[in-house]
Amino acid sequence: MAGHSKWANIKHRKGAADAKRGKLFTKLIKEISVAARTGGGDPESNPRLRLAIQNAKGANVPKDNIERAINKATGNDSTDYTEVSYEGYGSNGVAVFVEAMTDNPTRTVQNVRSTFRKYNGSLGTNGSLEFIFQRKGVFTIQAPEGIDTDEFTLTLIDVGAEDVEFQDNTFLVTCAMEDFGRVQKGLEEQKIEAENAELQRIPVSMVSLDDEAIKEVLKLISVLEDDDDVQKVYHNLDIQEHQYEWL
Structure with a gap:
């Protein structure tokens, strides 16, 4: 996807999230529920749940909502999605x-x-669309105060990033699907939490x-x-x- 489209899409998603916050919360909570139900309620041993919690926090989902979703999903009355x-x-x-x-x-x-x-x-x-979309890891990171952007970019590339763009104090990082966990671990080692991190389907045309x-x-x-x-x-x-x- 062209750089202009990527940045415009980020701005749109943020605007849409503000306008439809209730629906966004529902979708994020559903992902937490599925992650907890399939992999257990401990984020330390459940990478999918850890990522879902991280994304929910990035969207300002209340902590109580997150904990309630995990508890319900790991109980006997969880919805089977x-x-x-x-x-x-x-x-x-x-x-x-x-x-x-x-x-x-x-x-x-x-x-x-x-x-x-x-x-x-x-x-x-x-x-039928397999030839149009590629699975990629995509991270949106708000630049920490005082960070050396060039040095941080090199660090990201060292841990598996394919492409790093910086605009409006935001890093947009793309990696191969198989390097997603490696980049995530690299960010954790730097004590940097992405605002959003997920596997996306990126169009090739x-x-x-x-x-x-x-x-x-x-x-x-x-x-x-x-x-x-x-x-x-x-x-x-x-x-x-x-x-x-x-x-």
Whole structure:
């Protein structure tokens, strides 16, 4: 993804998080619940849970909410969530990859399929977008006060970062999927906590649309993101900064 698109996407996500904080909290708590249920409630021995807690703290989820989610997930009355994904195309050939957690897969696939159809898209088979997206580790880090940015960049590269960008006092770090844990450990050794750290699906090719054509695809993405079962929506749409206001 082009640098401009990455930074614009970060700004959009922060703005969307402020506008839809309740839904964001729900998605983060759901990830904590699944991580605790599948790997245990101790973050020291459960890397997925440790990461989920870190991301929740970065979004200012209250500590009580986090602890409550862990306790419930490791108890007898936890909700049994299934992780599912859907691949398809919006209008004008824009690839859209949806990741969800649901207690009712039938409901979720029906809702996702209906949304694609409503906005002139269509669901495909799993694996149909494999050639469009690469799995990468992505870290967003607020620069600690007084840090030497050049030295820190070299440290990140030494522990496995493929690409390090710095803008507006924020580091955007990308690494290969298999180096995600290595970079995470390197940050822990530096006593630096990322604002957000996750495996993302990064498009290897982008689609640009004019202002009129892009609105329908942006609506598809927005409605999918608003679905309570949907955790993340990835796409290969090259959104210009002024077009984010329609998302």
